[in-house]
Amino acid sequence: MTFRQKTDIVSLPVFPGERYSGKRAFFYAPRPGAEDAKSMEKEWGRIMSKKLISLADCCVAFDGELVLDHINLYFNDSEFLTLLGPSGCGKTTTLRIIGGFLTPTSGEVLFDGARINDIPPNLRQVNTVFQRYALFPHLNVFENVAFGLRIPKASGTGRKKVRVPEEEIRSRVLEMLEVVSLKGFERRRITELSGGQQQRVAIARALVNRPKVLLLDEPLGALDLRLRKDMQSELKRIQQQLGITFIYVTHDQEEALAMSDTIVVMDQGRIQQIGTPEDIYNEPKNAFVADFIGESNILDGVMHEDFVVEFFNRKFKCLDKGFAPMEPVDVVIRPEDVDIVPKEKGQLRGIVTSVTFKGVHYDTIVDFKGFKWLIQTTDYHPEGETIGIILNPDDIHIMHKSQYSGMFGDYSSYSEEYDELEDVSLLEEDGEDGDEE
Ligand code: ATP
Numbered sequence: 001m002t003f004r005q006k007t008d009i010v011s012l013p014v015f016p017g018e019r020y021s022g023k024r025a026f027f028y029a030p031r032p033g034a035e036d037a038k039s040m041e042k043e044w045g046r047i048m049s050k051k052l053i054s055l056a057d058c059c060v061a062f063d064g065e066l067v068l069d070h071i072n073l074y075f076n077d078s079e080f081l082t083l084l085g086p087s088g089c090g091k092t093t094t095l096r097i098i099g100g101f102l103t104p105t106s107g108e109v110l111f112d113g114a115r116i117n118d119i120p121p122n123l124r125q126v127n128t129v130f131q132r133y134a135l136f137p138h139l140n141v142f143e144n145v146a147f148g149l150r151i152p153k154a155s156g157t158g159r160k161k162v163r164v165p166e167e168e169i170r171s172r173v174l175e176m177l178e179v180v181s182l183k184g185f186e187r188r189r190i191t192e193l194s195g196g197q198q199q200r201v202a203i204a205r206a207l208v209n210r211p212k213v214l215l216l217d218e219p220l221g222a223l224d225l226r227l228r229k230d231m232q233s234e235l236k237r238i239q240q241q242l243g244i245t246f247i248y249v250t251h252d253q254e255e256a257l258a259m260s261d262t263i264v265v266m267d268q269g270r271i272q273q274i275g276t277p278e279d280i281y282n283e284p285k286n287a288f289v290a291d292f293i294g295e296s297n298i299l300d301g302v303m304h305e306d307f308v309v310e311f312f313n314r315k316f317k318c319l320d321k322g323f324a325p326m327e328p329v330d331v332v333i334r335p336e337d338v339d340i341v342p343k344e345k346g347q348l349r350g351i352v353t354s355v356t357f358k359g360v361h362y363d364t365i366v367d368f369k370g371f372k373w374l375i376q377t378t379d380y381h382p383e384g385e386t387i388g389i390i391l392n393p394d395d396i397h398i399m400h401k402s403q404y405s406g407m408f409g410d411y412s413s414y415s416e417e418y419d420e421l422e423d424v425s426l427l428e429e430d431g432e433d434g435d436e437e
Pocket residue numbers: 062063067085086087088089090091092093094251
C-alpha cells in the first residue's frame with residue numbers, strides 16, 4: 001500500500017520551520033491529519049536542515065512581463081533539489097538568479113542568511129554546469145579541469161592576487177577526475193571523449209573550485225537515454241560523496257524522481273508544489289502536478305464528507321478529509337493503481353478500446369461509458385473485452401479544484417451517461433459488488 005501523506009505550505013506560524021527570512025514569512029508544516037511517521041520525519045528533516053540559499057519573494061520581469069512570480073524557496077545544505085517544469089516555466093531564470101547572472105526585479109537572494117543580490121557570480125560560492133559543456137577544445141582534460149584554479153584570486157585581506165600552487169592544482173584536479181570516474185584520462189583531448197565523458201569533465205571543472213552549491217541546467221540533455229540513466233546515478237553518487245548542494249534543472253519528471261531529495265514543480269513562473277519525490281507523486285497538489293508527474297486519470301468528483309467521495313454517480317471510500325461538505329473536487333487515479341477484475345466483480349465496468357505493450361506492462365485504455373481511462377496492467381486484456389475494476393481507498397486521491405481543473409488527465413471526453421445511472425450507496429469493506437448496470 002502506498003503511503004499517503006498530506007503536506008502543504010501554510011501561511012500560519014506553526015512550529016517549527018520558518019521557510020525564509022523575508023518580509024512575508026511562510027511556515028512549512030504537516031497538514032492536520034498527517035499520520036505517516038516516515039513521511040513526517042522526512043518533512044521535519046528538511047525543515048530543520050541548514051538553509052544555505054533562500055529566495056524571498058523574488059520576481060523577475062522581462063519587458064514588463066512577469067516570468068517569475070513571487071518565488072519563495074529555500075535550498076538546504078547538502079541537498080539535491082530539482083526544479084522541474086515545462087519549457088518556459090522559469091527554471092533557468094531561477095537558476096540564473098542563484099548563480100548571480102540575473103538580478104531579480106524585486107525580492108531578496110540570501111546566502112547563509114546574508115543578502116547577495118548584488119554579489120557578482122565569480123564571488124558567489126556557486127558554480128554552474130550547462131547543457132552545452134563549453135569545454136576548451138584546445139586544452140586536454142587536465143587543463144580543462146585546472147582552468148579555474150589557474151586564475152589568480154583576490155586574497156581575503158588585501159588587493160594582492162594569489163595563485164593556487166601547482167602541486168595543489170595537480171592534486172585537486174586528479175581528485176576531481178577520480179570523483180567523476182575519469183582517472184587516467186588527464187592527457188586526453190576533449191575531441192577524443194564521448195558525450196558522457198565530456199559532461200564528466202564539465203562537472204569536474206565546476207567542482208574543482210569546491211563550491212558550496214552546484215547549479216546544473218539540463219546537463220544531461222544532449223546525451224542518449226542509456227547514458228542519461230548512467231549519468232543520473234553518477235550525479236547522485238557524486239553529490240552524496242561530496243556532500244554539497246546540487247540544484248538541478250530539468251523538464252524530465254523521471255530524472256527528477258530518480259535523483260532528487262526535494263522536487264520543486266513549477267509552471268508559469270510559479271511554484272506549484274514542493275516535496276520529496278514520494279510526496280509529489282503520491283500527493284499531487286493540483287491537476288497540473290498530477291499530470292506532469294506520471295500518468296493520471298483525473299475525474300470530476302464531489303466530496304460528500306470526510307473519507308467519502310462521489311464520482312461516476314457513485315460513492316467511494318478514500319483516505320482524504322478536511323474538505324467542505326459537497327465540495328467539487330478533482331479525483332486522481334493513477335493507472336498502475338487500478339485492479340482489473342472479472343466484469344461481474346467490478347465496482348465499475350468498462351470496455352477495452354486499445355492495448356499497447358510497453359515491455360513491463362500493457363497500457364490499456366478502457367472506456368467507462370464514454371470516459372476513457374488509462375490502466376497499466378501486466379495482464380493482457382484484448383480490445384473489446386468487458387472488464388471490471390476495483391478501486392481501494394488508497395488508490396483514490398482527492399485534490400481541491402484549481403485553475404488547472406479540466407485541463408489534464410482526460411483520456412477522452414467526459415460522458416454524461418454516468419449521471420443517468422442509479423445512485424448506489426457506499427461499498428462496504430467486505431467487498432460488496434456494485435456494478436453500475
Ligand atoms: P526551458 O526548459 O525551455 O529552458 P525554463 O523553464 O528554463 O525553460 P526560462 O528560461 O527560465 O524557462 O524562461 C522563462 C520565461 O522567461 C520564458 O518565457 C522566456 O522566454 C523568458 N525569458 C527568459 N530570459 C529572457 C530574456 N533575457 N528576455 C526576455 N524574456 C526572457
